Amino acid sequence: MAEILQLLRQAQARLPWLMPLLAIILLIGLMAVWRLHREASSELALAHGEITALHERQKTLINRLAESDADSQVYRTAQLALRRTVDEQAQTITAVNRQLDFYRLLMEGSDSRNGLDLTGSLIYPLDDVKNGYHFRFTFVQYAKRRQVLRATLSVVLQGVQAGMPKRYPLDQLLVSSENSTKLRFKYFQSIEGQLRLPDAFEPQQFVIDAQIKSKNAKPWQRIVEWQTEE
Numbered sequence: 075m076a077e078i079l080q081l082l083r084q085a086q087a088r089l090p091w092l093m094p095l096l097a098i099i100l101l102i103g104l105m106a107v108w109r110l111h112r113e114a115s116s117e118l119a120l121a122h123g124e125i126t127a128l129h130e131r132q133k134t135l136i137n138r139l140a141e142s143d144a145d146s147q148v149y150r151t152a153q154l155a156l157r158r159t160v161d162e163q164a165q166t167i168t169a170v171n172r173q174l175d176f177y178r179l180l181m182e183g184s185d186s187r188n189g190l191d192l193t194g195s196l197i198y199p200l201d202d203v204k205n206g207y208h209f210r211f212t213f214v215q216y217a218k219r220r221q222v223l224r225a226t227l228s229v230v231l232q233g234v235q236a237g238m239p240k241r242y243p244l245d246q247l248l249v250s251s252e253n254s255t256k257l258r259f260k261y262f263q264s265i266e267g268q269l270r271l272p273d274a275f276e277p278q279q280f281v282i283d284a285q286i287k288s289k290n291a292k293p294w295q296r297i298v299e300w301q302t303e304e
Contacts, residue, residue: 158201188216190223190284192296193262198303203249203270207302210266211282213257220260224287225294227255227265233277233300240275247271257284 193214200206215223229244244255253267271277280298285291 190215190225190257190286190294192282192298195280195298196266196303197301200268203268205271205273206249206268207271208266208268210264211280211298212262212264213259214262215260222258222260225257225284226287227257228283228285229255230281231269231277231300232279232281233275235272235275242272242275244269244280 191214192211194210194212196208196210198208200208231242231244231247233240233242245251247269249268249270253265255265257263257265277300279300282296282298284294286294
């Protein structure tokens with residue numbers, strides 16, 4: 075050990091500039107390491123900032139997407155409501171036009187017609203009742219001297235179920251039992267209500283029979299094809 079220390083002292087005596095040089099090299103190395111650390115820290119901070127900005131942008135895009143979906147849903151709902159309103163108005167206009175035609179015929183009279191007649195029918199689906207439909211039949215009396223006409227109706231809905239012909243009396247299909255099938259009028263009367271079709275039943279036509287309370291009454295029957303208005 076003593077010999078090593080002696081050799082170091084001899085080397086220091088011979089090369090007095092070695093220690094300052096080593097110190098300078100060490101200092102330069104430390105400065106380089108510090109500079110690299112500072113640059114790395116700066117880049118790391120910049121990367122963190124970019125990541126934060128990307129997260130914020132992602133949140134903004136998600137929020138915008140959610141708002142866009144909500145706006146689209148509102149638009150679709152409004153569009154459906156508008157379409158339904160237009161359809162209802164179209165049905166109302168059609169019904170009013172039919173009533174006007176009916177009143178015109180009633181006021182004009184007819185020499186070729188006499189007694190009870192069916193002048194109009196309307197069938198359209200219900201939104202709040204599964205397989206549900208609204209129906210209306212309008213009856214009129216043609217006569218030179220009108221008296222109160224009395225009659226009892228028998229209405230049957232014919233169709234196909236499971237590939238076989240099937241008949242359902244109207245009173246078995248009614249949603250409400252408050253509907254009347256009795257006629258009593260001088261000029262006209264409408265019979266209307268709501269019905270629910272059985273599952274897998276395909277309706278084809280109504281068969282309407284009327285028992286008129288009159289001495290000279292003849293058998294009366296009308297066929298109404300199943301045609302719905304959307």
